Amino acid sequence: MLRAVTDEAKELTTSRIRTVADGISAPLQPGWATSVPPGNNVGMKVIVCVKQIPDPALPGELDPSTNTLKRDGKLILDESDSYGVEMALQLVDAAGGGEVALVSMAPNGEVSGMRTALAMGAAQGVLVSDPALAGSDALTTAKILAAAVQRLGGADLVIAGTESSDGYTGTVPEQMAELLGLPSVTFAKKVTVDGATLKVDRQTESGYDEVTCPMPALVSVTAGVVEPRYPSFKGIMAAKSKPVETVTAGDLGVTPVGWAGAGQTVASVTQAPARQAGTVVEDDGETYAKIVEFLEGLKVI
Numbered sequence: 001m002l003r004a005v006t007d008e009a010k011e012l013t014t015s016r017i018r019t020v021a022d023g024i025s026a027p028l029q030p031g032w033a034t035s036v037p038p039g040n041n042v043g044m045k046v047i048v049c050v051k052q053i054p055d056p057a058l059p060g061e062l063d064p065s066t067n068t069l070k071r072d073g074k075l076i077l078d079e080s081d082s083y084g085v086e087m088a089l090q091l092v093d094a095a096g097g098g099e100v101a102l103v104s105m106a107p108n109g110e111v112s113g114m115r116t117a118l119a120m121g122a123a124q125g126v127l128v129s130d131p132a133l134a135g136s137d138a139l140t141t142a143k144i145l146a147a148a149v150q151r152l153g154g155a156d157l158v159i160a161g162t163e164s165s166d167g168y169t170g171t172v173p174e175q176m177a178e179l180l181g182l183p184s185v186t187f188a189k190k191v192t193v194d195g196a197t198l199k200v201d202r203q204t205e206s207g208y209d210e211v212t213c214p215m216p217a218l219v220s221v222t223a224g225v226v227e228p229r230y231p232s233f234k235g236i237m238a239a240k241s242k243p244v245e246t247v248t249a250g251d252l253g254v255t256p257v258g259w260a261g262a263g264q265t266v267a268s269v270t271q272a273p274a275r276q277a278g279t280v281v282e283d284d285g286e287t288y289a290k291i292v293e294f295l296e297g298l299k300v301i
């Protein structure tokens with residue numbers, strides 16, 4: 001069940017992880033699996049979900065038998081998730097210490113996109129790569145990523161993008177929150193931390209809501225929440241030796257259900273309509289009126 005979060009997030013409390021996927025049943029505790037021991041009060045621990053996607057600058061190709069995007073070439077860091085990585089790095093800086101770690105599910109042991117996030121400043125990552133995950137839908141993806149968060153020992157905060165750039169459903173973060181028993185705040189355009197409380201400006205159609213919730217929590221951030229840094233040369237070199245543990249679904253105790261068990265199918269795909277040519281308006285001294293009329297027609301003024 002998805003959890004819709006509004007101002008009532010103030011009242012949400014952290015619960016225990018539900019046994020929804022094999023192997024995910026332990027309580028999620030703030031803490032760190034490796035470099036920063038749990039309960040050591042040495043700063044903030046943030047885990048960022050980073051999706052690795054085919055380069056959108058290259059022509060994408062669909063698999064005609066499944067109607068899904070072919071992902072067998074080089075994958076890059078989804079720009080949507082570079083905002084989450086930057087947000088995590090800034091929050092850790094503001095907390096005066098801690099670490100940023102990554103979780104990703106991608107085919108063929110692909111780590112190129114994760115290396116970009118490591119070059120930005122993340123410390124380590126868990127990649128879940130397993131042929132048995134082919135055909136996984138958004139729920140299985142959420143189960144896998146939730147289990148990967150558990151593998152890292154949990155965190156004070158889990159960050160995801162609001163939606164990915166390729167074939168997005170915009171449902172993975174909320175499903176993860178439900179699986180992990182965490183409060184979830186969506187569409188964050190500003191995130192700050194005050195003690196053990198997360199403060200979020202949550203984008204709405206008419207403006208934004210100010211939402212607070214206790215940590216640990218999961219937040220999905222919108223594009224533009226921060227300006228992602230470019231990896232420095234030093235960062236790129238350092239990223240080559242940062243640890244990325246590659247695991248299978250079985251290692252995480254999750255049983256993949258594949259195409260047959262997916263709760264979603266891509267029933268059909270249709271060519272996007274070609275973009276119409278724009279209207280050229282000659283300036284005759286009264287052009288502003290035509291522009292106003294055009295904008296009124298679009299109901300933007």
Ligand SMILES: Cc1cc2nc3c(=O)[nH]c(=O)nc-3n(C[C@H](O)[C@H](O)[C@H](O)COP(=O)(O)OP(=O)(O)OC[C@H]3O[C@@H](n4cnc5c(N)ncnc54)[C@H](O)[C@@H]3O)c2cc1C
Pocket residue numbers: 049050051052068071078080081103104105106107133134135136137138141145159160161162163164165166167168169170171172173262264265266
């Ligand atoms: C029927 C079906 C079959 C599919 N089969 C395959 C397949 O064979 N191979 C394949 O590669 N994909 C497959 N997919 C797509 C894959 O399951 C997607 O990763 C999943 O649907 C969630 O991605 P999304 O873009 O919808 O997530 P969204 O909810 O739009 O993403 C929001 C955020 O969640 C996080 N996130 C989402 N996915 C990942 C990820 N994989 N790793 C890390 N963070 C993530 C990111 O932070 C992202 O910004 C399939 C999808 C369907 C519906």
